[in-house]
Amino acid sequence: MLKVENLSKDFPVEFDVFGRPVKFLRAVQDVSFTVEENTVFSIVGESGSGKSTIARILCGIHKPTTGSIQFMGTALKGSGHREIQMVFQDPDSSLDPRKTVLFSIEEGLRIQKMGSKEERRKLVLEILKAVRLTEDVLSKYPHQLSGGQKQRVAIARCLVLRPKLLILDEPTSALDVSVQAQILNLLMELKREFALTYILITHDLKVVYHLSDHTMVMYLGQVMEMGETERIIQDPLHPYTKALVAAIPTAGTDNLNDFSLKGEIPSPLNPPKGCPFKTRCDFAFSKCDEKPPLIDFRGRKVRCHLYAEV
Numbered sequence: 277m278l279k280v281e282n283l284s285k286d287f288p289v290e291f292d293v294f295g296r297p298v299k300f301l302r303a304v305q306d307v308s309f310t311v312e313e314n315t316v317f318s319i320v321g322e323s324g325s326g327k328s329t330i331a332r333i334l335c336g337i338h339k340p341t342t343g344s345i346q347f348m349g350t351a352l353k354g355s356g357h358r359e360i361q362m363v364f365q366d367p368d369s370s371l372d373p374r375k376t377v378l379f380s381i382e383e384g385l386r387i388q389k390m391g392s393k394e395e396r397r398k399l400v401l402e403i404l405k406a407v408r409l410t411e412d413v414l415s416k417y418p419h420q421l422s423g424g425q426k427q428r429v430a431i432a433r434c435l436v437l438r439p440k441l442l443i444l445d446e447p448t449s450a451l452d453v454s455v456q457a458q459i460l461n462l463l464m465e466l467k468r469e470f471a472l473t474y475i476l477i478t479h480d481l482k483v484v485y486h487l488s489d490h491t492m493v494m495y496l497g498q499v500m501e502m503g504e505t506e507r508i509i510q511d512p513l514h515p516y517t518k519a520l521v522a523a524i525p526t527a528g529t530d531n532l533n534d535f536s537l538k539g540e541i542p543s544p545l546n547p548p549k550g551c552p553f554k555t556r557c558d559f560a561f562s563k564c565d566e567k568p569p570l571i572d573f574r575g576r577k578v579r580c581h582l583y584a585e586v
């Protein structure tokens with residue numbers, strides 16, 4: 277369904293007196309991955325690893341500096357695609373506080389000039405039912421809704437556009453713990469009901485383990501490890517992945533608990549030379565001053581000098 281090749285994004289961060297950029301921050305560096313139809317593809321990594329930047333590029337919010345994106349066989353260019361929609365972390369950021377729920381859900385349909393007024397109303401009611409909301413919310417404003425209800429409205433806003441690919445950027449982290457599981461369960465039901473494909477961006481490896489088929493682990497804009505989720509969580513290869521897995525509250529087994537993430541993530545404005553993870557890695561050795569390539573190893577991809585290409 278989706279094929280991303282050699283994607284990079286540089287943000288200008290310093291400008292000369294004429295306003296010309298003189299310094300860039302490399303938020304995403306040479307990232308390639310594919311997402312199969314009807315699967316869940318997770319992107320994990322600490323804050324600042326470039327996850328949201330990839331999501332924003334896929335939605336057309338940012339333009340990539342280099343690289344190409346193929347969606348259902350055609351090149352994605354410019355300002356987004358109706359069939360790719362994004363659910364943001366904070367529903368308040370996607371809902372206008374001055375507009376009713378009906379207005380918000382219908383907005384995309386009006387912009388896309390989809391259907392007559394009656395058809396739009398019918399579709400809104402159908403989607404409202406799918407996200408388990410009742411008709412009485414249509415006349416309400418966001419401040420009259422709970423966090424969970426607002427996220428359901430934000431999901432409905434995407435679903436009316438009949439997307440094929442939904443990008444979920446930390447879809448539950450702004451919600452109360454008690455509602456998080458409800459929204460995740462709803463998303464998995466909607467995936468079946470509407471034959472959706474998901475890209476799930478999250479810090480929560482437990483969620484990744486339970487919901488996703490494939491996982492990409494990112495660090496300072498680069499892919500560190502990528503492959504089937506079950507294998508990545510049960511047998512992480514990269515020292516960074518090992519540390520992330522060891523931090524999962526209930527999944528730690530004795531041998532994994534030997535690993536922990538020490539120190540702070542370096543500034544992306546001044547990343548370490550060679551392997552970006554070497555400053556926090558228990559296994560770092562002289563070779564790590566050279567950047568390791570992303571290699572195929574035991575049925576997945578890993579970027580670490582501990583593993584030799586086979």
Ligand SMILES: Nc1ncnc2c1ncn2[C@@H]1O[C@H](COP(=O)(O)OP(=O)(O)OP(=O)(O)O)[C@@H](O)[C@H]1O
Nearest residue numbers: 287289301303322323324325326327328329330544
């Ligand atoms: N518009 C921008 N201008 C300059 N730098 C940016 C911009 N957007 C993101 N960045 C920087 O790019 C890097 C990657 O950010 P990004 O938001 O993609 O990371 P993330 O992994 O999604 O983190 P988080 O979980 O905090 O959202 C960060 O260092 C961030 O400060």
